[in-house]
Amino acid sequence: MLRYFFQDPFNALAGWLQSHLVLPILYATGGMRWEDIGFGWSLFAVYGLAQVLVTFAVCLPLEQLAPVERRPLGREVLTDVFYTLLSRVGLLPIVTFVLFYQVQVTVTGFFVDRGWIPPTLETLLPGLLGHPVATFFLYAVILDFADYWRHRLSHRFDWWYALHAVHHAQRQMTFWSDDRNHLLDDFLSALWFGAIALAIGIPPFQFPLLVLLLRFVESLSHANARVSFGWLGERLVVSPRFHRAHHGVPAAGRQSCNYGGVLPWWDMIFGTADFSSRYAPTGDPTAEEAMASGSYPAQQWAGVRRLGRTLLGRKLLGQGSAGYSR
Amino acid sequence: MSRPPLPTRRTLLATVPAALAATSLATSASAAAPIVGGGLAFVMNSAAANIGVIDMAREREIARLPVFRQPHHWALAPDGRTLLVGDAAGNGLFFLDPARGTMLGHRPFPDPYQLWFSPDGRFLVTAALRLNRVYVWQPGTLRLLKRFDIASMPSHIAFAPDSSMVYLSLQGTDRLAAIDLGALALRWVAPVGPAPAGVMWHRGQLLVGIMGSDYVSVVDPADGRVRERLPAGKGAHALFLDPEERRIYVGNRIAGTITAYDAASLARVRTYDRPGGADCMGFAPDGRIWMTLRWAAHVAILDPASGRSTTFPVGRSPHGLFLSNSPTLASRQGQMLNSA
Ligand SMILES: [Zn+2]
Ligand SMILES: [Zn+2]
Numbered sequence: 086m087l088r089y090f091f092q093d094p095f096n097a098l099a100g101w102l103q104s105h106l107v108l109p110i111l112y113a114t115g116g117m118r119w120e121d122i123g124f125g126w127s128l129f130a131v132y133g134l135a136q137v138l139v140t141f142a143v144c145l146p147l148e149q150l151a152p153v154e155r156r157p158l159g160r161e162v163l164t165d166v167f168y169t170l171l172s173r174v175g176l177l178p179i180v181t182f183v184l185f186y187q188v189q190v191t192v193t194g195f196f197v198d199r200g201w202i203p204p205t206l207e208t209l210l211p212g213l214l215g216h217p218v219a220t221f222f223l224y225a226v227i228l229d230f231a232d233y234w235r236h237r238l239s240h241r242f243d244w245w246y247a248l249h250a251v252h253h254a255q256r257q258m259t260f261w262s263d264d265r266n267h268l269l270d271d272f273l274s275a276l277w278f279g280a281i282a283l284a285i286g287i288p289p290f291q292f293p294l295l296v297l298l299l300r301f302v303e304s305l306s307h308a309n310a311r312v313s314f315g316w317l318g319e320r321l322v323v324s325p326r327f328h329r330a331h332h333g334v335p336a337a338g339r340q341s342c343n344y345g346g347v348l349p350w351w352d353m354i355f356g357t358a359d360f361s362s363r364y365a366p367t368g369d370p371t372a373e374e375a376m377a378s379g380s381y382p383a384q385q386w387a388g389v390r391r392l393g394r395t396l397l398g399r400k401l402l403g404q405g406s407a408g409y410s411r
Numbered sequence: 412m413s414r415p416p417l418p419t420r421r422t423l424l425a426t427v428p429a430a431l432a433a434t435s436l437a438t439s440a441s442a443a444a445p446i447v448g449g450g451l452a453f454v455m456n457s458a459a460a461n462i463g464v465i466d467m468a469r470e471r472e473i474a475r476l477p478v479f480r481q482p483h484h485w486a487l488a489p490d491g492r493t494l495l496v497g498d499a500a501g502n503g504l505f506f507l508d509p510a511r512g513t514m515l516g517h518r519p520f521p522d523p524y525q526l527w528f529s530p531d532g533r534f535l536v537t538a539a540l541r542l543n544r545v546y547v548w549q550p551g552t553l554r555l556l557k558r559f560d561i562a563s564m565p566s567h568i569a570f571a572p573d574s575s576m577v578y579l580s581l582q583g584t585d586r587l588a589a590i591d592l593g594a595l596a597l598r599w600v601a602p603v604g605p606a607p608a609g610v611m612w613h614r615g616q617l618l619v620g621i622m623g624s625d626y627v628s629v630v631d632p633a634d635g636r637v638r639e640r641l642p643a644g645k646g647a648h649a650l651f652l653d654p655e656e657r658r659i660y661v662g663n664r665i666a667g668t669i670t671a672y673d674a675a676s677l678a679r680v681r682t683y684d685r686p687g688g689a690d691c692m693g694f695a696p697d698g699r700i701w702m703t704l705r706w707a708a709h710v711a712i713l714d715p716a717s718g719r720s721t722t723f724p725v726g727r728s729p730h731g732l733f734l735s736n737s738p739t740l741a742s743r744q745g746q747m748l749n750s751a
Contacts, residue, residue: 089708089724092724093708096707096727097707099706100688103688103706104687104688104706108646108664112623112645112665115605115606117605117606117623117664118563118564118582118583118606118622120606120622120646120664124458124688124705124728125458128458128727189541190542190563193522193542194543194544197521197522197539197542198558202519202520202521205480205502205503207501208479208503214479215477217460286479286480286501287480287500289480290480291458291459291460
């Protein structure tokens, strides 16, 4: 079985994790109904760990060799490391799954009971069956397109940006900053992609290395490194230079640019691309200090406060204007 | 063993349920598996989105038939000529030729996690674990006869030998559900033990593997009352009766073992060490037991006499397993009515 480990280290590690950690915990806590899902999580955690390690191995030297800003790593970066581990290896995917499990049952069940069976891309385009890699990339393009609009809308609506501001508040960007998101923002993303999965199915999940590659691009795009992919390359894949413009101080809030996660195509098509920008300072001056440099709970709480202020402020404003018109 | 003559495309189509006429037919890409002498094993690689076709004589994969997302379990059509495989997350039902190891086609289907035909061939029952629904279909046309909303996680299926009742474990609860197929009505839902998994009709009783604990419940089919608990290993899962009806085997998920019971006395007679998440089992003509190892991406072949097993690699998270030359299929009387 040692040979097997080298043939498929992902599965070998996930199998070990499942047998020695996940199942015993599920058994001890009366959660054996989730044993199947548990293996999915084990695979996810192993892939996630690989993502983190690969990103670390590539981005750390890059940040040393060609940094945009030379300054010692602050405590804020440690918080970003925590965000990364939480979402790529840790609990966040489980919490999201459990929270939305019943939503999935109810919504999918509603449609199925009315005769509509949620399709996959292979159902919609039958020629795709048997070409899983092509299918995977088609899903990646569609999901990236959907993510462009999710991201753009999260800047467009003040209440949504109140949460997304957590991502922008970081002044010292590193490759760890990609997963720095408000929990509620993460849940909104889960709902967004759940709706898309209902329409076109979940993507094939048998290509961990391809997922790793896409997630790597997203992490790399946050790296504190003077890396551009050249005129053509920047128009094919999001580069650190391209995404840094999105995090630039002038681009915080409503008037932003470069929303794309992996592909800059959508920014080019919908007129939000900015390839001109040099490496600007990053951060969101409208964000309170706790959101930028606070601990994880402080940042989350700051997001909730800002959301409250936005909603409450609008309500007060609404009442005021109603009174004025009278 | 006798084999039907090579079918032409026309005769091949005639063996498929009428429902398949409305489905997409497979393209040449998946229709090229060679014919093999020693029987074919079909392995549902649930995390690899394909069905591995294994030459049983050489214990080697000879083809991979692509499906959408997540093939879990299978059912052999009453005429024995079409193998149905459910793709739960992909919402698709796939039709295969079990003799040739080729794909015949597929059609949209709501979350077919587990599926099985009633012994009289009049009903196809599917359990939609993700949607908390149980469907009863008319085989052939695949017309829906009745839908049952049963929470939660309906999983394994077993029929009464006279096809009057179907029983389903509700993996998300501690319960077993009984549906009257004549009246198409839910008869009872009764507690049998935490996270029940495999269900098997055995000599007038129901045996239920209790995954959330370490025993097999012996249940009265009339009212769901638990009569007895048979000691197993921790995480008792699916149950299988051998073709000679001498032994019943249960895979234990947490313990990493397989418990063998005497089929007549239900006494525990032997425990085999078999880590890796033993799941679906199939009985080969040579007396050895093939089984998928869910967490190890391998199939194990256990010699029940010596207790030794060998393994060979398959796709990720192999779940359902079908052996085209199993004596269990030939007899079709073993009430091997759970499919893991
Ligand atoms: Zn943004
Ligand atoms: Zn960003």
